[in-house]
Amino acid sequence: MSGDTDTAASRGLASCHVCCKLASSAIHTCPRCGAAMHLRTTNSLQTTLALLITASILYIPANLYPIMITDTITGAEFSTIIGGVVLLIKLGSVPVAMVIFIASVVVPSAKIAAMFYLVWSVESSDRENHRQRTKLYQIAEFIGKWSMVDVFVVAILVALVHLDGLLVIRPGIAAYSFAGVVLVTMVAAEYFDPRLMWDQLDNKNDSET
Amino acid sequence: MTAKPEVSKGKKFTAIWIIPLVALVLGAWMVAYTYMTEGPEIRVHFKTASGLTAGKTVVKFRDVEMGTVEDVVLGENLEVITAVIKMKREALPLLNYETRFWVVTAHIGGGGISGLDTILSGAYIQIAPGSSNIKALEFTGLEEPPLTPVDAPGIRLILLSEGAASVGPGDPVLFHGFEVGRVESLTFDLEKKQLRHEIFIDAPYHELVNSSVRFWDVSGISLNAGAEGFSIETGSLKSILQGGVTFAKPPDFEVGVPVDNNTEFRLFPKYDDILESPFGYREYYVVSFDQSIRGLLPNAPVEYRGIRIGAVKSVLLQELVEKGIRDNAKPRGVPIPVLIYIEPGRFALPDTNESLELMRKTFEKGVRNGLRASLEIGNLLTGAQLVELDYFDNEQAAELGEFEGYVTIPTVVTGLSGLEQKISRLLDKANELPIGQTVGSINLAVGELNSSLKALRVVLENDDLRTIPAELQNTLEALRSILEDEGIREIPGELKSTLAAAKFQLQGESTEAYQLGRTLKEVESAARALREFLDLLEQKPEALIRGKQNLEE
Numbered sequence: 001m002s003g004d005t006d007t008a009a010s011r012g013l014a015s016c017h018v019c020c021k022l023a024s025s026a027i028h029t030c031p032r033c034g035a036a037m038h039l040r041t042t043n044s045l046q047t048t049l050a051l052l053i054t055a056s057i058l059y060i061p062a063n064l065y066p067i068m069i070t071d072t073i074t075g076a077e078f079s080t081i082i083g084g085v086v087l088l089i090k091l092g093s094v095p096v097a098m099v100i101f102i103a104s105v106v107v108p109s110a111k112i113a114a115m116f117y118l119v120w121s122v123e124s125s126d127r128e129n130h131r132q133r134t135k136l137y138q139i140a141e142f143i144g145k146w147s148m149v150d151v152f153v154v155a156i157l158v159a160l161v162h163l164d165g166l167l168v169i170r171p172g173i174a175a176y177s178f179a180g181v182v183l184v185t186m187v188a189a190e191y192f193d194p195r196l197m198w199d200q201l202d203n204k205n206d207s208e209t
Numbered sequence: 210m211t212a213k214p215e216v217s218k219g220k221k222f223t224a225i226w227i228i229p230l231v232a233l234v235l236g237a238w239m240v241a242y243t244y245m246t247e248g249p250e251i252r253v254h255f256k257t258a259s260g261l262t263a264g265k266t267v268v269k270f271r272d273v274e275m276g277t278v279e280d281v282v283l284g285e286n287l288e289v290i291t292a293v294i295k296m297k298r299e300a301l302p303l304l305n306y307e308t309r310f311w312v313v314t315a316h317i318g319g320g321g322i323s324g325l326d327t328i329l330s331g332a333y334i335q336i337a338p339g340s341s342n343i344k345a346l347e348f349t350g351l352e353e354p355p356l357t358p359v360d361a362p363g364i365r366l367i368l369l370s371e372g373a374a375s376v377g378p379g380d381p382v383l384f385h386g387f388e389v390g391r392v393e394s395l396t397f398d399l400e401k402k403q404l405r406h407e408i409f410i411d412a413p414y415h416e417l418v419n420s421s422v423r424f425w426d427v428s429g430i431s432l433n434a435g436a437e438g439f440s441i442e443t444g445s446l447k448s449i450l451q452g453g454v455t456f457a458k459p460p461d462f463e464v465g466v467p468v469d470n471n472t473e474f475r476l477f478p479k480y481d482d483i484l485e486s487p488f489g490y491r492e493y494y495v496v497s498f499d500q501s502i503r504g505l506l507p508n509a510p511v512e513y514r515g516i517r518i519g520a521v522k523s524v525l526l527q528e529l530v531e532k533g534i535r536d537n538a539k540p541r542g543v544p545i546p547v548l549i550y551i552e553p554g555r556f557a558l559p560d561t562n563e564s565l566e567l568m569r570k571t572f573e574k575g576v577r578n579g580l581r582a583s584l585e586i587g588n589l590l591t592g593a594q595l596v597e598l599d600y601f602d603n604e605q606a607a608e609l610g611e612f613e614g615y616v617t618i619p620t621v622v623t624g625l626s627g628l629e630q631k632i633s634r635l636l637d638k639a640n641e642l643p644i645g646q647t648v649g650s651i652n653l654a655v656g657e658l659n660s661s662l663k664a665l666r667v668v669l670e671n672d673d674l675r676t677i678p679a680e681l682q683n684t685l686e687a688l689r690s691i692l693e694d695e696g697i698r699e700i701p702g703e704l705k706s707t708l709a710a711a712k713f714q715l716q717g718e719s720t721e722a723y724q725l726g727r728t729l730k731e732v733e734s735a736a737r738a739l740r741e742f743l744d745l746l747e748q749k750p751e752a753l754i755r756g757k758q759n760l761e762e
Contacts, residue, residue, distance in 0.1 A: 043223045053229040073329050
């Protein structure tokens with residue numbers, strides 16, 4: 001057993017989720033804060049997978065339904081995410097369009113795909129590229145929250161633009177769905193225990209030795 | 210090396226799976242809801258897409274959104290555009306065969322200013338549901354919004370006029386100056402060469418309309434200068450500015466029967482025309498005159514014994530020529546057909562179709578009994594003629610004829626021209642008389658008569674003949690003396706007493722007569738006894754010896 005694979009688990013120690021105290025994995029409550037202690041996050045893969053599926057389902061209406069309804073005196077206008085991007089490109093605001101496209105389309109879909117891949121890789125005991133996977137996890141967790149940009153834009157517009165009779169902006173079904181996607185993927189990322197990836201490394205080393 | 214800690218696999222399924230399940234159910238519900246609430250897609254054809262924007266223009270019914278125009282496409286033949294409209298599900302009962310669509314934009318017209326809200330909001334499509342039961346998903350939109358809703362209570366009528374159009378869509382229909390309806394559309398009937406106004410009269414005023422009301426145009430100001438002075442006629446201010454139609458029952462008219470939707474009425478140019486010819490029902494007849502019709506002008510009266518019952522419409526010269534060419538008829542002596550019309554209303558009959566039928570039958574019977582048309586001089590100064598209908602007793606029974614689809618009434622020639630004809634006929638006959646021959650025979654007869662007279666004179670101048678009177682006188686005197694004799698005078702008295710005696714005798718009141726009667730009775734009984742005896746003797750001759758009693762034993 002090499003030193004770099006020496007882990008707390010291998011030494012029979014578990015970290016408290018709340019206060020990060022290392023204690024023996026044999027005791028199930030943290031001696032410092034009294035929280036439940038587990039070696040690894042319980043049902044991590046299952047929870048992550050369930051949440052990812054939820055996010056995928058929510059992602060469909062988020063893109064098909066209008067995210068923003070603009071009521072003017074000439075009638076209501078419905079804008080979908082992609083419709084908004086297309087409109088912005090047509091209007092010449094390519095950078096803004098790119099921001100919205102990346103934040104609202106690329107990032108959530110990429111994150112969902114990445115998380116699926118990670119869950120799959122852990123489940124199927126893939127031992128290759130664990131460094132890249134770790135990096136992938138870090139990126140996914142980091143940029144995931146930026147997807148909320150779109151939701152925030154809608155929320156701000158709804159709050160600000162409320163000129164009764166002239167111009168009223170209402171959130172559409174997609175806004176709720178999209179917020180759901182972002183939140184659920186964030187929770188999914190949170191539930192995903194990256195140590196499970198590295199455990200495979202130990203197992204690999206174990207099987208080698 | 211420490212022991213590898215136990216890594217529990219955890220539960221097979223955790224509660225977290227409820228979350229995707231809920232998401233799935235929600236998604237499924239959304240799909241189902243969308244599907245359930247999805248209305249029909251309809252196609253409405255318009256001439257132009259003016260005001261229609263795909264994805265924006267809405268369809269409204271009573272100002273409630275019923276759908277949205279999804280797409281506006283050009284029709285196949287490039288003549289129409291088609292608006293593809295996604296309707297809401299609740300609009301489904303509105304869509305049937307009679308449903309009408311039209312584009313509402315700001316409109317300033319006779320009916321007032323409408324659709325102001327569309328200046329800001331853009332045009333929208335208005336839908337008016339029909340009452341048909343046949344469902345439809347494809348419609349042809351109206352180019353002009355209908356002025357009256359389809360289901361508005363009231364009555365829709367058609368006015369026909371031959372004059373210039375001064376009444377247009379949106380103009381008011383007045384009754385005693387009060388607006389009770391409006392003109393909806395104005396079209397020109399190419400076939401009849403008539404203007405055709407569709408008007409709508411709102412409830413409850415539609416009850417004012419019946420078969421005896423007349424419509425006339427009250428557009429503008431009518432100024433009349435006549436022998437009675439000036440008269441100015443106007444309708445309401447609105448009708449002066451933009452025209453209008455009014456209606457009323459002409460004086461002395463009975464209230465007619467209620468009328469149905471789309472009943473046709475004549476639109477008279479002015480009120481005076483109604484007083485002149487207020488009748489709506491008329492029957493056309495053709496009368497063919499075998500004489501000059503000089504002075505018979507259109508609108509000349511048609512009279513029955515001096516009562517006006519109709520008017521002359523026209524002379525059917527063209528039809529006559531055409532018929533002549535077609536039938537290859539002889540080019541001369543063809544009677545000239547004149548088209549007249551007769552209005553049953555003028556016979557104090559109700560102005561209805563039934564009266565027309567009654568009149569037709571009366572004419573059919575009348576012609577059999579000698580009803581004839583004739584040309585009469587109406588005005589000796591101008592020579593204007595009129596058509597007179599009357600019964601002529603010495604006419605042969607005839608039947609109604611037919612000319613180019615019209616019923617014809619047989620004619621007779623009367624009046625001055627009739628007299629003229631009769632005289633000329635008489636002269637013609639006189640011309641034909643064998644006057645020379647007649648005069649010759651007369652001369653001969655006169656000569657013979659002359660000689661006869663001469664011979665008579667010779668006889669009369671004879672002397673013997675001259676004494677005859679004197680002798681005759683003597684004879685008569687002798688006869689008188691005989692008659693004056695006493696004996697002769699007593700003869701009548703004696704004759705009288707003799708006859709009385711004879712009468713007495715015959716009546717059986719004298720003894721002689723009584724005795725005579727008895728004697729005769731006895732003779733009769735003797736004769737009967739003798740007959741019985743003879744009968745007995747004939748049957749039983751032995752009785753002569755044996756006697757009657759013995760024989761019976």
